[in-house]
Amino acid sequence: MGFLDAGFVQGFIRMANDGWEQGWHERNGGNLSYRVRPEEVEEVRECLAPGEWQPVGISVPGLAGEYFLVTGSGKYFRNVILKPEDSLGMIELDGAGENYRIVWGLVSGGRPTSELPSHLMNHEVKKEVSGGTYRVIYHAHTTNVIALTFVLPLKDEVFTRELWEMATECPVVFPDGVGVVPWMVPGGREIAVATSRLMRQYDVAIWAHHGMFAAGEDFDLTFGLMHTVEKSAEILVKTLSMRPDKLQTITPENFRDLARDFHVTLPERFLY
Ligand code: 2HA
Ligand code: ZN
Secondary structure: OOHHHOHHHHHHHHHHHHHHHHOOOOOOOOEEEEEOOHHHHHHHHHHOOOOOOEEOOOOOHHHOOOEEEEEEOOOOHHHHOOOHHHHEEEEEEOOOOOEEEEEEEOOOOOOEOOOHHHHHHHHHHHHHHHOOOOOEEEEEOOHHHHHHOOOOOOOHHHHHHHHHHOOOOHHHHOOOOOEEEOOOOOOOHHHHHHHHHHHOOOOEEEEOOOEEEEEEOOHHHHHHHHHHHHHHHHHHHHHHHHOOOOOOOOOHHHHHHHHHHHOOOOOHHHOO
């Protein structure tokens, strides 16, 4: 089987193109990574050609020996569907989780996403807390969520509650809520540590004045999560554009009723 025929590669490409079509990936904005299952590595094994080991810049021992499919640094989501071998790469981590080598793709001397530290630290946390079921980390420049980071207090409680109120499905889709990282320099260790700390309790981390990170078990769940949060933010932007207050909304008691019928646990700290 050719590398591009593998199901996980097709799923990755489709998700990247869906994000492009949503308008979340201007120029080289955003990045996507997938922690490849051992049997999926075997499916494409004969297509792999390992390059030189290079430092990741952080240490992720919980991911030692794992393989990831990632978007490339400076690459455009718009081009993924046309030139996947240039836009994407598969990397392997060494036994310490400190060095990586490219085993497929990034053919014109490309490198993995500039946000590789955040992706890997998020994968490490999510692998641990989910018992291994989480495999996708997605970063997008979602317009409406970014707009809200200029007008709402940068607090987990405020963003969670406002986003929940904008669409009845929200508390069912992200019952744990969302976390917020204040503005920080992207690409480095510090923002990776702050984001992965939030990923211990949430599947969504908002980067103020920048975008969002979402984590999930597969491409559908992770894209759907990003889409749901961003759509909710769009409704809030429209509502705030009409008038500054709400005439009616979903109340804390309504949320408790919803939680009971939909069998989700909604933390009381968001039902103030
Ligand atoms: O350009 O989105 O955060 C890629 C990014 C950096
Ligand atoms: Zn970004």
